[in-house]
Amino acid sequence: MDGRVKTLHPKVFGGILADRGNQTHIKDLQNLGGLVIDMVVANFYPFINEAVKKKLDFKEAIEFIDIGGPSMVRAAAKNYHSVLPLCDPEQYSNFMDIFNINNGDIPLKFLKKSAASVFAMTSAYEFAIYNYFNENEFKKSVLINLKKTADLRYGENPHQNAAFYLPENSSPSWHQHQGKKLSYNNYADMESAFDIPLEFSATACAVIKHSNPCGFGLGKNTKEAYLRAVTTDSVSYFGGIVGFNRKVDANTAEELVQPFLE
Numbered sequence: 001m002d003g004r005v006k007t008l009h010p011k012v013f014g015g016i017l018a019d020r021g022n023q024t025h026i027k028d029l030q031n032l033g034g035l036v037i038d039m040v041v042a043n044f045y046p047f048i049n050e051a052v053k054k055k056l057d058f059k060e061a062i063e064f065i066d067i068g069g070p071s072m073v074r075a076a077a078k079n080y081h082s083v084l085p086l087c088d089p090e091q092y093s094n095f096m097d098i099f100n101i102n103n104g105d106i107p108l109k110f111l112k113k114s115a116a117s118v119f120a121m122t123s124a125y126e127f128a129i130y131n132y133f134n135e136n137e138f139k140k141s142v143l144i145n146l147k148k149t150a151d152l153r154y155g156e157n158p159h160q161n162a163a164f165y166l167p168e169n170s171s172p173s174w175h176q177h178q179g180k181k182l183s184y185n186n187y188a189d190m191e192s193a194f195d196i197p198l199e200f201s202a203t204a205c206a207v208i209k210h211s212n213p214c215g216f217g218l219g220k221n222t223k224e225a226y227l228r229a230v231t232t233d234s235v236s237y238f239g240g241i242v243g244f245n246r247k248v249d250a251n252t253a254e255e256l257v258q259p260f261l262e
Contacts, residue, residue: 004067005068006068007068007069007071007072008067008068008071010032010034011032011033011034012034012037012072013071013072013075014028014029014032014034015029015034015035015036015037016037016040016072016075016076016079016083017075017078017079018036018079018082019079019082020036020082036082037076037083038082038083038084039076039083039084039085039086040072040073040075040076040083040084040085040086041085041086041087042068042069042070042072042073042085042086042087043069043087043088043089044066044069044070044087044121044125045063045064045065045066045069046064047061047064047065047066047125047128047129047132048128048168048169050064051064051065051132052128052131052132058133061132065129066125069087070122070125070126073085073086073087073118073121073122074118074119074122076115076118077114077115077116077118077119078115080111080112080114080115081108081111083111084106084110084111084114085114085115085117085118086114087117087118087121087122088117088121091114091117095110095114098110123145124145124147124168127143127145127168128145128168130143131143144167145167145168146165146166146167146168147165147166147167147168148163148164148165149164149165149166149171149172150163150164150181150182151163151164151181152164152181152182152183152184152186152187153180153181153182153183153186154183154184155183155184156184156185160184162183162184164187174190174194185210185211186241186262188211189208189209189210189211189240189241189262190208190241190243192206192208192211192212192213192241192243193206193207193208193241193242193243194243196208196213196216196243197243197244197245198245200218200245202218202219203218203219203220203221203222203224203225203244203245203246204216204217204218204225204244204245204246205217205218205219205222205225205226205228205229205242205243205244206229206242206243207229207230207232207237207240207241207242208240208241208242208243209236209237209239209240209241214232214233214236214237214240215229215230215231215232215233215236215237215240216228216229216232217229217230217231217232221246221249221251221252222244222246222247222248222249222251222252223249223251223252223255225244226242226244226252226255226256227255229242230259237259237261238259238260238261239260239261239262240261240262241261241262242256242261
């Protein structure tokens with residue numbers, strides 16, 4: 001069947017799922033002529049890169065729906081006390097480090113973490129397929145798959161933890177060139193500093209403090225727009241976040257480094 005069922009066999013799944021401490025399981029596996037499997041590594045068919053991004057029709061797209069790979073690593077994840085599942089090449093180097101440090105004895109904590117990664121991966125995979133099959137319909141349920149892209153310095157308050165997430169297979173629309181790690185409040189202010197100037201076709205500058213605009217200006221260039229924005233409230237802008245709808249030039253940069261700005 002063109003390889004569709006080559007791994008879907010009791011010898012394979014028995015070797016993965018057998019409870020090592022259950023002699024009945026071991027005997028049943030031996031009767032099948034199978035062996036215990038200690039590690040399962042699988043990379044799924046590239047459904048997102050091939051079917052979704054290339055917008056293949058359904059007949060072509062279904063050939064990129066992996067059945068055996070997700071099934072095997074899910075089975076390994078269920079039996080993680082005895083079997084190590086790996087489903088992402090990014091895990092390989094970490095696994096090799098753990099393997100070498102522990103002389104091949106993989107800690108249960110790592111096994112459990114790998115199992116959790118499997119269910120996250122298969123969930124995202126099924127999510128992409130679900131969305132593809134319901135592309136033009138109002139779905140009864142909406143699944144949102146997010147991936148952490150950064151740990152933040154702290155949350156809304158310094159004693160809180162926070163992280164930043166984006167939809168799977170997307171990347172931030174900005175790049176941090178320098179400075180300390182950003183906090184939740186920085187991200188919230190950045191959004192306003194980014195959105196407000198984009199509402200204008202002329203060169204615009206917005207100064208944001210605690211998610212609220214405390215200064216705004218239009219100008220012939222970014223320096224003029226910035227100077228008009230900070231004169232809106234010459235006190236409150238201190239420690240704020242400044243956003244533009246144009247690329248900042250050297251003259252504006254010289255103005256920006258004079259006061260304290262986030």
